[in-house]
Amino acid sequence: LAKTTQPISMDSYEGQEVNITCSHNNIATNDYITWYQQFPSQGPRFIIQGYKTKVTNEVASLFIPADRKSSTLSLPRVSLSDTAVYYCLVGDRGTNTGNQFYFGTGTSLTVIP
Amino acid sequence: ETGVTQTPRHLVMGMTNKKSLKCEQHLGHNAMYWYKQSAKKPLELMFVYSLEERVENNSVPSRFSPECPNSSHLFLHLHTLQPEDSALYLCASSQGALRGFETQYFGPGTRLLVL
Numbered sequence: 001l002a003k004t005t006q007p008i009s010m011d012s013y014e015g016q017e018v019n020i021t022c023s024h025n026n027i028a029t030n031d032y033i034t035w036y037q038q039f040p041s042q043g044p045r046f047i048i049q050g051y052k053t054k055v056t057n058e059v060a061s062l063f064i065p066a067d068r069k070s071s072t073l074s075l076p077r078v079s080l081s082d083t084a085v086y087y088c089l090v091g092d093r094g095t096n097t098g099n100q101f102y103f104g105t106g107t108s109l110t111v112i113p
Numbered sequence: 114e115t116g117v118t119q120t121p122r123h124l125v126m127g128m129t130n131k132k133s134l135k136c137e138q139h140l141g142h143n144a145m146y147w148y149k150q151s152a153k154k155p156l157e158l159m160f161v162y163s164l165e166e167r168v169e170n171n172s173v174p175s176r177f178s179p180e181c182p183n184s185s186h187l188f189l190h191l192h193t194l195q196p197e198d199s200a201l202y203l204c205a206s207s208q209g210a211l212r213g214f215e216t217q218y219f220g221p222g223t224r225l226l227v228l
Binding site: 032034036041042043044045046049091101102103104105106 | 115117146155156158161201203204205214215216217218219220221222224
């Protein structure tokens, strides 16, 4: 099962770029990598998804090396409102492995003024 | 606003009470989910419904009873709960249920306190 490993917490100053890395050594060929953001007492919110190389949207970038055993979520110029828990999920495309529902403990990012 | 609503937002109940949580999605999705999030713990998947049929039940105690009357509505019926069931209960939906690339859209959650 392609479970994920992330740092438990990170701190960053406002305006800096933050990179959160997720390890998924057992990722399968058909697995996608998805990142969610969760604020306290709210449901998680989709940020970005990728399969390989690099994906960028208006919120973040996702870097995936060729072996796909890890991925890095990059948040440019963070602000205080980016303080949240960030989850990395790896999802099997076709069968009900349950991995796509395994949120893990996530990475708690604290942005400091 | 994610297109998924949950009511009530807060609920306090005694161990002998019966209550229901309601979730509604306005996204035209075919799959709906219940998650439990206890303090300082990861989200735990409870139930998955696809096209109104339950496709996953992660060893959840029978005091939690889900109901999915149609693809837009999902209920979680609660009875004889324990204090350790106090948590944030989250509903989510996605276009499909068993495909790992599906984005899940979450509701705001119901904060449940069992006394």
